[in-house]
Amino acid sequence: MxxxxxxxxxxxxxxxxxxxxxxxxxxxxxxxxxxxxxxxxxxxxxxxxxxxxxxxxxxxxxxxxxxxxxxxxxxxxxxxxxxxxxxxxxxxxxxxxxxxxxxxxxxxxxxxxxxxxxxxxxxxxxxxxxxxxxxxxxxxxxxxxxxxxxxxxxxxxxxxxxxxxxxxxxxxxxxxxxxxxxxxxxxxxxxxxxxxxxxxxxxxxxxxxxxxxxxxxxxxxxxAESGRLAYRVLTSDAATARRVVAETPGLDLVPDRHPSRPDEGAVVARGQVSAVDDLVVRLVGAGVAVRELGPLVPPLEAAFLTLTGAEGALAEVGAP
The missing domain is CATH 3.40.50.300 (P-loop containing nucleotide triphosphate hydrolases)
Structure with a gap:
């Protein structure tokens, strides 16, 4: 070749x-x-x-x-x-x-x-x-x-x-x-x-x-250049999920600025992927079912916005 x-x-x-x-x-x-x-x-x-x-x-x-x-x-x-x-x-x-x-x-x-x-x-x-x-x-x-x-x-x-x-x-x-x-x-x-x-x-x-x-x-x-992203987590118990997020190192609880289903127990947490992995383990340990988990902005799109100087667009969805 x-x-x-x-x-x-x-x-x-x-x-x-x-x-x-x-x-x-x-x-x-x-x-x-x-x-x-x-x-x-x-x-x-x-x-x-x-x-x-x-x-x-x-x-x-x-x-x-x-x-x-x-x-x-x-x-x-x-x-x-x-x-x-x-x-x-x-x-x-x-x-x-x-x-x-x-x-x-x-x-x-x-x-x-x-x-x-x-x-x-x-x-x-x-x-x-x-x-x-x-x-x-x-x-x-x-x-x-x-x-x-x-x-x-x-x-x-x-x-x-x-x-x-x-x-x-x-x-x-x-x-x-x-x-x-x-x-x-x-x-x-x-x-x-x-x-x-x-x-x-x-x-x-x-x-x-x-x-x-x-x-x-x-x-x-x-x-990987996307850094700390905001993840929307849909659970069976929003109140407990918020408490667990607050107790998980490396995560911040942020407002969901574009809630699609505000009455279904969703919370938004911001942090690195490793901290989000830890969150899932902690939620399961607390008896909270995780029904949906995903970034508000896909990692590639977030990296694009960050590297091209469009951080304001990330802030609109709760990212840094």
Missing amino acids: ERAPAVRCRGITKYFGDVVALDGVDLDMPRGQVHGLVGPNGAGKTTLLGVLLGLTVPNRGSLEILGAPVDRVLAVPDGVGGFVDGPGLYPSLTARQNLAAVARLRGRGIDQGSEVDEALEQVGLVDVAGDRVRGFSLGMRQRLGLAAALLTKPRLLVLDEPSNGLDPVARRHVHRVLEGLAAQGAAVVISSHQMDDLAALCSEVTLLARGRVVFSGSVGKLA
Whole structure:
């Protein structure tokens, strides 16, 4: 297996007039993994995706993709596919005709019959292969864009919000495709605002803010950056649960600012995961049944808010 990363960025800087979109980005993206790219609006995600696809080049810094240096527009090596800001499709053509057009444009021996049909089957669009794209939903367009990228036999696949508009079944279908590509050794880079997508798919995550990398590492490490979270605990005895929370080291009892079922014995405790584990043991020991337990803000989302300076949003739900 090749050891060099699929993507190596060093000091990547890109500006548009006075606007600095990327500011000295250093980043490695390994092969054989799904890598998540996240950040608030205006963080530079779309610009970085465009750089990886060869749609633009940085003003400063060095970029290697699949082991080859890239220093001009559209100079990425073969094996790079994907889309940014939604896939480019011909609305008057059918799904199959769109993919056949991609095959012709590529001109590299893609079978316009069997390979197109295989790509449609991979993304679950065989039943609508003969329908014109102008009538497709957003989710169907996203899947057709993925099918077009699959025709390139990508070793680096770059996708911008691939789960937009997908229902749960279609989203899981797309997840299986991306996981399969990574298992075969491809590097998959996805930009997403959906933290559950990141948790389900990604081995590593890079978080951008104001054009700079503020975090890059495993999903587990990112979740650990969330620190002390607020957990809602639904029990059989709220009064006893409050007392036990107050007696548990490392936990604070905080108000539930958004109670969904205020009359069912819920309390909110803030602390590290280890302290919450201790709380569950203490509640059971006190004869209190724990019916539901979960963070008010998922750990990945909490880490996102903390690292991008949006602590005020956490405070609204009782987190620090």
